[in-house]
Amino acid sequence: MPRPRKWRKVCCLPENKRFGPLNASIKQESFIAMTVDEYETIRLIDLEGLIQEECADKMNIARTTVQRIYNDARKKLAESLVNGKALMIEGGDYKLCDGDEKTCGSGSCRKHRCGRGLREEAKKTDANQKEDDH
Template structure:
């Protein structure tokens, strides 16, 4: 029996979940699904500048798992950009953080930023 998948800690869900070419009429059924945890690795490593080790601590998973998720996410991003396919962010094995992680107080957790912007939890 396979080992159960570990839930990946994610700070918040993305504001926008559909991306693609501007000339798309939305009827294109040829789209790519990026999971929320793949989105989170891109956000933490590429946008926030965390190392894979720091990302693994934030997401509460092994560094090798972060590396695999990150590589899969980059392939999906490249496919969308190069081939003009619509990218949708949805699904995955994740849980939202509670703002108490190691990096949550250092500006890397978007949960606090959303609360500051809107006055409520995002």
């Protein structure tokens, strides 16, 4: 019996789940399926600039697992770009983080960053209201 898969921690779901060429009709069979955890490795490594070990810590998985997921994701991106196929992000073995964990504080967690930004805006609004009251 195979070992059960470990859940990968993901900051938040992508805002857009479908990407593809604008000049072609997209058929369902021409989609390339990328999992949410593959998307998260691309986001953390390529966009946030983390190394694979840091990415592994954020996602609560082994570095070798991150390496495999990242390689699979890059291959799917390349196939989509080169062959003009649409990319659809869905599924995978993941759990969404709540943004309150200790590992979420470095700035690469979008949920934590958004929450912090909202709290900072609320503080500014409160300060402005106090100044207006005086």
